Amino acid sequence: MVGYDGSDESWSAVDYAAQLAGRRGLSLKIVHAFVWSTPYASVGPYGAPAALDADEQAHTRIRELLERVRGLYPGLEVDGYAAGRAPAAVLIAESGHATLVVVGHRGTGGLSELHLSSVGAQVTADAGCPVIVVRGEGDPAGPVLLGVNPEEPSRAAVEAGADEALSRKLPLRALYAWNAPDAETFEAGRVDAAARLDAALAGLATSHPGLTLEPVVTHSLDPATDLVDASATAALVVVGRREISGLRRLLMGSVSRTLLHRAHCPVLVARQHLD
Numbered sequence: 352m353v354g355y356d357g358s359d360e361s362w363s364a365v366d367y368a369a370q371l372a373g374r375r376g377l378s379l380k381i382v383h384a385f386v387w388s389t390p391y392a393s394v395g396p397y398g399a400p401a402a403l404d405a406d407e408q409a410h411t412r413i414r415e416l417l418e419r420v421r422g423l424y425p426g427l428e429v430d431g432y433a434a435g436r437a438p439a440a441v442l443i444a445e446s447g448h449a450t451l452v453v454v455g456h457r458g459t460g461g462l463s464e465l466h467l468s469s470v471g472a473q474v475t476a477d478a479g480c481p482v483i484v485v486r487g488e489g490d491p492a493g494p495v496l497l498g499v500n501p502e503e504p505s506r507a508a509v510e511a512g513a514d515e516a517l518s519r520k521l522p523l524r525a526l527y528a529w530n531a532p533d534a535e536t537f538e539a540g541r542v543d544a545a546a547r548l549d550a551a552l553a554g555l556a557t558s559h560p561g562l563t564l565e566p567v568v569t570h571s572l573d574p575a576t577d578l579v580d581a582s583a584t585a586a587l588v589v590v591g592r593r594e595i596s597g598l599r600r601l602l603m604g605s606v607s608r609t610l611l612h613r614a615h616c617p618v619l620v621a622r623q624h625l626d
Contacts, residue, residue, distance in 0.1 A: 352380045353453040354442050354470065355431075357412060360455035364485045365416065367617065368453040369424045371483075375518045377450055381420070381431030383413045384438035409433035439473035446478035451619075456486035475611065476592075481511050481621040489585050489616025494524040494565060496585035496616075498578045498606060501527060501547035505591025507621040509552060512589035513559045515619065521586055522563035525552055528574035537570075544568045575609035583615040591621050 353368035355361045365381060372379040385405070413433045420429050434441050446452050454471045475482045497512035509525075516523035529544040545568050555562060571577045582588045590607050610618050 352382060352442070352445055352449040352451070354438055354455070354474070355381050355383045355413075355416060356385065356438060356455075356470075357383075358455065358457070360457045360485070364453050364455040365420065366423075367483070367485045368451075369420055369427060369429070371451070371453070372429075373424055373427050375450075375514075378428035378430075379420070380445070380449070381413065381416060381429065382438075382441055382445060383409055383416070383431065383433040384436055384441040385409055385433070386435070386437055406433075406435055409435070439470045439477075442470070442474045443477045443479070446474070446480045446482075449480050451481050451483060452478050453483045453485060456484055471611070475607075475620050479622070481507070481619055483587075483617055483619045484611055485617045486611075487582070487615040487617070489582060489587070489614075491586050492521075493585045493616075494522045495519065496578065496581055496588040497523055497525045498574070498588065498590040498610075499525050499527045499548055499551050500574075500606075501544075501551045504551045505621060508589050508591030508619075509555070510558070511619055511621040513555050513562055515587055515589065517559050517562050519586060522565050523555075524565040524567060524581075524585070526567045526569065526578060526581060527551075528569045528571035528577045530570065530572055541568065541570070575606040578606065578610055579613045579615070582610070582618075585616050587617050587619055588614055589619040589621065 353365050355365055369379055410433045413431050417429060417431055421427070442452055442454070452474060454474055456471060471484050475484060495512055495516035497508065512523050525548060527544060527548040529540065545566070548566050548568055552564060552566060555564060569577060578588060588610055590610060592607055607620055
C-alpha cells in the first residue's frame with residue numbers, strides 16, 4: 352500500500368512501491384487521502400459546498416494515477432481510492448491488511464529536505480506493518496543495510512531486511528556499531544560483539560536460502576551516524592521499532608529517528624512486538 356497526495360515526492364513513493372510490488376509478486380493499493388482545508392469557505396452552483404469540487408478532483412486524480420501506473424507496469428495488479436479523511440489515519444487503519452506501507456519523505460507542505468512529513472512520522476510510528484519512507488536514492492546496486500542492536504534485537508527488522516535483500520538479489524549487510532568501555536576490554540568486546548551479531552542473525556540461512564549475508568562489526572560512539580554514512584552506498588536501510596503489547600505505546604529510538612531525517616536512501620522501519 353502506498354500513500355499519494357499529488358506531490359512529486361508522493362509520485363516517487365508510488366513508483367517505488369510499484370517496482371517493489373512487482374519484484375515481490377504483490378498487488379499494489381494506492382490511497383489518495385486528503386483533508387479539505389476550508390470545506391465551506393465558498394459555495395458552488397445551487398449552494399453546493401466548494402469541497403465537493405475538491406472531492407471530485409481527488410477521484411479524478413486517483414483514476415488518472417491508476418491509468419498511469421498500469422501503463423508503466425503492465426501485469427501489476429493495482430487498485431486504489433480517494434478518501435476525504437486525514438491521510439495518516441487512513442494509512443494506519445489500512446496497514447493491518449498490508450504487507451508494507453510506502454510513503455514519501457515530504458508531502459505537499461513543501462517541508463525542508465531534512466524534515467520528515469507529519470504523515471510519514473505518524474505512519475511510521477503507528478502502522479501495523481513495516482513502513483518504507485522513500486527518501487534519497489542511495490545506490491540501487493548496493494546492499495540492503497540492516498542496523499542491528501543485539502541488546503534489543505528486532506527479529507521483525509532482521510526478517511524484513513532479509514526479505515528485501517533476497518527479492519532484490521542483493522546482499523544483506525548487517526551492521527552492529529558497538530562501544531568498548533575502555534582500551535583494556537577492547538579485544539574481548541570485539542569478539543563478544545561479533546558473537547552477539549551472529550546470534551541476532553541466526554536462522555537466516557535456513558529461512559532465506561540463497562541470501563548473501565555480510566555481518567559487519569564496527570567500534571563507534573555514534574551508531575546512528577555510522578548508519579547514515581553507510582546508507583549513501585546502500586539500496587535500502589532497515590531498522591526496527593518496539594511496541595509494548597497491551598499498552599500500544601510505540602517507542603521510536605534515536606537511531607530510527609536520525610535515519611528517517613538524514614538517510615541517503617529509503618528507510619524501512621519494522622515493527623517489533625514486546626511482551
